[in-house]
Amino acid sequence: MSIPSEPDGPTCRSVSAREATEAFLANRSLLFTVAYEMLGSAAGAEDVLQETWLRWHTVDVDQVNDARAYLVRTITRLSLNHLRSSKRRREVYVGVWLPEPLLTAPDAVHDLELAESLSMALMLVLETLTPTERVVYVLREAFDLGYDEIADAVGRPAATVRQIALRARRHIAVRRPHRTVSAAAARKMTESLRRALETGDPQLLLDVLAPDVVLVSDGGGVKRAAVRPITGAAKVVRFITGGLGKNAVTLTCEPVTVNGNAALAVHVDGEFDGILAISVEGDHITGLYFVRNPAKLTHTKSENPLTLR
Numbered sequence: 001m002s003i004p005s006e007p008d009g010p011t012c013r014s015v016s017a018r019e020a021t022e023a024f025l026a027n028r029s030l031l032f033t034v035a036y037e038m039l040g041s042a043a044g045a046e047d048v049l050q051e052t053w054l055r056w057h058t059v060d061v062d063q064v065n066d067a068r069a070y071l072v073r074t075i076t077r078l079s080l081n082h083l084r085s086s087k088r089r090r091e092v093y094v095g096v097w098l099p100e101p102l103l104t105a106p107d108a109v110h111d112l113e114l115a116e117s118l119s120m121a122l123m124l125v126l127e128t129l130t131p132t133e134r135v136v137y138v139l140r141e142a143f144d145l146g147y148d149e150i151a152d153a154v155g156r157p158a159a160t161v162r163q164i165a166l167r168a169r170r171h172i173a174v175r176r177p178h179r180t181v182s183a184a185a186a187r188k189m190t191e192s193l194r195r196a197l198e199t200g201d202p203q204l205l206l207d208v209l210a211p212d213v214v215l216v217s218d219g220g221g222v223k224r225a226a227v228r229p230i231t232g233a234a235k236v237v238r239f240i241t242g243g244l245g246k247n248a249v250t251l252t253c254e255p256v257t258v259n260g261n262a263a264l265a266v267h268v269d270g271e272f273d274g275i276l277a278i279s280v281e282g283d284h285i286t287g288l289y290f291v292r293n294p295a296k297l298t299h300t301k302s303e304n305p306l307t308l309r
Contacts, residue, residue, distance in 0.1 A: 016060070016061050016062055020056060020057065020059065020061045023061065023067035023068075023071075024053060024056055024071065027068050027072075028049070029305045029306060029307045030072070030308075030309070031052060031071055031072065031075050032049055032305075032306070033118075033306045033307055033308065034072060034075055034079070034138070034139075034143060035048045035078075035079045036118075037117065037118060037123070037126075037138050037142055038076070038080075038083065039082060039086075040099035040100065040123050040126065040127065041086075041099070042100040042102060042299040042304075043100065043295075043298070044082055044086070045079075047082070048075055048078040048079050048082055049075065052071060052078060055074055056070075056071060056074065069149065072139075072143075072145070073149075073152060076135060076153040076154065077154075077155075079135065080131055080132065080135050080154065083134065083135070084131050093220070094220060094221030095217070095218060095219060095220070095221065095226070095227045095228075096217065096218055096226070096227070096228065096229060097127070097218060098120065098124065098216060098217075098218035098291050099120060099123040099124065099259075100291070100296040100297075100298075100299060101120070101258045101259060101263070101275040101277060101291050101296070101299070102118075102258060102259055102306065103257070103299060103300045103301065103302065103303050103304060104257050104258065104259060104260050104303055104304055105257065108260040109186070109187070109257055109260060109262060110183060111260060112183075113142075114306060114308055115183070115259070115260035115261050116180060117138075117308065118259040118260050118306065119259060119260075119261050119277075119279065120258075120259060120261070120277040120279070120287070120289040121176065121279035121289070122172075124216070124289070125172055125175045125176050126138070126172075129168055129171060129172075132154060132156075133167065134168070135153075135154055136150055136154060136165050136168060137165060137169065140165045141165075141169070142308055144308075147161050147162055147165070150165075180281075181280045181281070181282070183262070186261065186262045186278070186280050187255070187262045189208060189278065189284075189285055190255060190262040190263065190264060191255065192204075192207075192208045193208050193253075193264065193285060194255065196208055197240070197251055197253055197266075198251055198252060198253060200241055200251070202237050205233075205236075205237045205240065205241070206234075206237055208284065208285055209233040209236060210233065210281065210282075210284035210285060210286045211232070211233050212231065212232065212233075212286070213233050213284070213285055213286055213287065213288065214231050214287050214288070215229065215239065215240075215288040215290070216229045216230075216287070216288070216289050216290070217289075217290040217291075217292065218289075218290070218292060218293050218296065219292045219293055220292075220294075220295060222292075222293055222295075223292035223293060223294070224292070225290070225292055226239065236288065249268050250268070250270075251266065251267070251268060252267045252270070253265065253267070256275070256300075258275055258277055258300070259277070259306075260306065261278075263275055263277040263278065264276040265300070266290070272297075274290055274297065275290070275297065276288060276289070276290045276291075277290075277291075
């Protein structure tokens with residue numbers, strides 16, 4: 001059974017069935033966003049969203065006081081199970097694992113809360129949490145759920161959830177970017193990076209990169225990528241310009257909005273090659289996140305509706 005794209009018409013089994021479908025569709029974008037931020041995988045989010053729909057379809061909605069809370073609780077539990085089962089697959093992944101980039105509407109950059117919570121930099125830091133810490137952190141910090149509601153979703157006492165949330169916040173605080181910039185400043189920096197990449201000028205690249213910039217690339221064992229993060233502007237520039245010179249390719253970049261943030265769609269000799277997301281602090285780029293794995297680029301063709309509320 002697939003997720004419906006619109007409420008059933010006159011042939012719906014009952015008013016309750018119509019109401020169930022309407023309630024699910026009204027919360028679909030929220031549920032997908034919850035699952036995606038917990039998993040870092042659009043494909044995984046789609047899977048747990050489908051499972052949530054299948055379970056919701058069997059529920060007597062007349063017995064549900066709050067459809068949104070019920071659905072968020074259900075998809076949280078499914079996402080937590082998915083996180084635990086996928087841990088082994090992440091450990092044997094070829095190279096560095098990056099979240100799947102999601103193409104979003106250009107105006108999403110003005111939703112600062114959404115852009116920050118779904119940034120590649122933060123999503124990558126979330127990977128360092130335990131499954132339970134990640135779920136608790138996401139529900140509390142991104143979606144502003146109360147401790148009692150989170151406790152019900154993860155099956156832990158509220159007091160324990162508070163401690164988990166505190167531990168996760170401390171863990172994230174020392175690893176996430178400390179100084180964010182405006183959407184306009186990020187777009188300006190992305191444009192400078194585009195010019196530098198397309199010209200292949202090492203000095204232009206050095207001008208936009210922070211001295212301690214980190215490049216993380218994900219080819220999934222299918223496309224060429226660095227097997228470990230590359231740190232330092234000089235090393236990053238050598239990696240980029242060396243690859244361009246060695247393969248004698250023409251690089252073009254298209255400004256796009258990914259996960260609510262400015263990014264570049266990279267084309268090699270006219271063919272789409274991957275998504276390059278960035279993190280910016282002050283006047284320089286501190287992080288480059290290049291996703292080339294074709295399996296992770298399926299949600300970059302059309303805009304994905306995301307919401308935190």
